Amino acid sequence: xxxxxIIPCLxxxxxxxxxxxxxxxxxxxxxxxxxxAAYAEQGADELVFLDITATQENxxxxxxxxxxxxxxxxxxxxxGGGIQSVAEVGDLLQAGADKVSVNSAAFKRPELISELAQAxxxxxxxxxxxxxxxxxxxxxxxxxxxxxxxxxxxxVKESVDRGAGEILFTSMAHDGTKNGFALEMTRQLSEAVxxxxxxxxxxxxxxxxxxxxxxxxxxxxxxxSVFHFGEISIPSLKQQLHNYGxxxxx
Amino acid sequence: MNKTVVIKYPAGNIQSVLHALDRLGTSAVWxxxxxxxRSASRVIFPGVGEASTAMAYLRHxxxxxxxxxxxxxxxxxxxxxxxxxxxxxxxDTACLGIFDVPVLKFEAKGLYKVPHMGWNTLxxxxxxxFHGIPPESYVYFVHSYYAVRSEYTSATTPYTLPFSAALxxxxxxxVQFHPEKSGKIGxxxxxxxxxxx
Numbered sequence: 001x002x003x004x005x006i007i008p009c010l011x012x013x014x015x016x017x018x019x020x021x022x023x024x025x026x027x028x029x030x031x032x033x034x035x036x037a038a039y040a041e042q043g044a045d046e047l048v049f050l051d052i053t054a055t056q057e058n059x060x061x062x063x064x065x066x067x068x069x070x071x072x073x074x075x076x077x078x079x080g081g082g083i084q085s086v087a088e089v090g091d092l093l094q095a096g097a098d099k100v101s102v103n104s105a106a107f108k109r110p111e112l113i114s115e116l117a118q119a120x121x122x123x124x125x126x127x128x129x130x131x132x133x134x135x136x137x138x139x140x141x142x143x144x145x146x147x148x149x150x151x152x153x154x155x156v157k158e159s160v161d162r163g164a165g166e167i168l169f170t171s172m173a174h175d176g177t178k179n180g181f182a183l184e185m186t187r188q189l190s191e192a193v194x195x196x197x198x199x200x201x202x203x204x205x206x207x208x209x210x211x212x213x214x215x216x217x218x219x220x221x222x223x224x225s226v227f228h229f230g231e232i233s234i235p236s237l238k239q240q241l242h243n244y245g246x247x248x249x250x
Numbered sequence: 251m252n253k254t255v256v257i258k259y260p261a262g263n264i265q266s267v268l269h270a271l272d273r274l275g276t277s278a279v280w281x282x283x284x285x286x287x288r289s290a291s292r293v294i295f296p297g298v299g300e301a302s303t304a305m306a307y308l309r310h311x312x313x314x315x316x317x318x319x320x321x322x323x324x325x326x327x328x329x330x331x332x333x334x335x336x337x338x339x340x341x342d343t344a345c346l347g348i349f350d351v352p353v354l355k356f357e358a359k360g361l362y363k364v365p366h367m368g369w370n371t372l373x374x375x376x377x378x379x380f381h382g383i384p385p386e387s388y389v390y391f392v393h394s395y396y397a398v399r400s401e402y403t404s405a406t407t408p409y410t411l412p413f414s415a416a417l418x419x420x421x422x423x424x425v426q427f428h429p430e431k432s433g434k435i436g437x438x439x440x441x442x443x444x445x446x447x
Contacts, residue, residue, distance in 0.1 A: 001370065001408065002366070002368055002369070002370045003368060003370065003388055005368055045369055070265060071272070074273070074433050074437060075431055075432075075433055076392075076428075095265070096265045096269065098266070122365065123298075123365045123367060123392045123394075165367070194364065195363055196363055219363070220368070
């Protein structure tokens, strides 16, 4: 049976891992290569690396980091942050990334999704989308600071029509709160599109993951600080999910 | 002489396979030179990509004949497995025919999404690739097409229906999942392949 996935997310700034609370006040959480290896050892199903300060020169740093990660990691990983072109994605995949996630650049030029799906296949194109209920759910850009007025569901549907193979949905209203995931919207997305949904934003305790997979119908759940600071250990999280009857890889 | 060759052709994410072999202490040669491939003690044929483009390349380069003539243990991975079959529904492509089975596309229905992506279980495993692999072990899949079950099936995985997670015929082995991305279980399966006599 297909397992529900647990995905630690590592925000990368200048080659180091950081995690912001509500995307503000970044604090240091460690070296990405050793963290990646530790997470694989603990039973993480997949990892996401987000280059949160992506610039042209940082991109080269990221490609070399991806090479180092790929050499040690025996599970799949996704790289995102500031990706704008087919050429950049080619470099990241060549360096060993399994998937890339696109966000703002795809929103501003949706053809990017089609081009990436055509060049590399939908299976490696993740659409990352940040949104907030105002009270209607709308898409935000720039780390959740810039409202776009675009309805979340319609953008997610368009991205899938264009070839996105997976959706990484972060609720900016939940991110950093540790009060649980945006269950209702996650479920709506999961029912609306035929590709996997990764729920993100709000993980604080084990029960939040349980409801993300049951009520939220998510295919995967992503979190950062609860894992980085050891508040939830992955082996115990997966054991408890298993006890709830949720299929996980133990 | 003990040489492992990974066949070089335009298919994604070869690097991960080379890294996984490195972690097992095997420094493989990545080449498209027929002489090197034929003289290897074992051959790996990886691949992520689209069937018709890959087959056209194999035919044009003559690598199709090289692969068909191999006598040593050969392991096809992911698209590699599909290309070893008779025919793929992906752009109606005639493939190598090592396994006389068709490759079909999954139908998305309800909670079954396509591509089949993520960790799923191996069932009914047998043969040398699966020595020491506990029943119901999880491995990592990313694919939209699958080989139907047949007499060559050496492991199945359930997804909308049980399909061939692995195939074997004589010296030809193939896995639909990515052992290089399947944690310790995947490492053990690669190790088993590297130790087939």
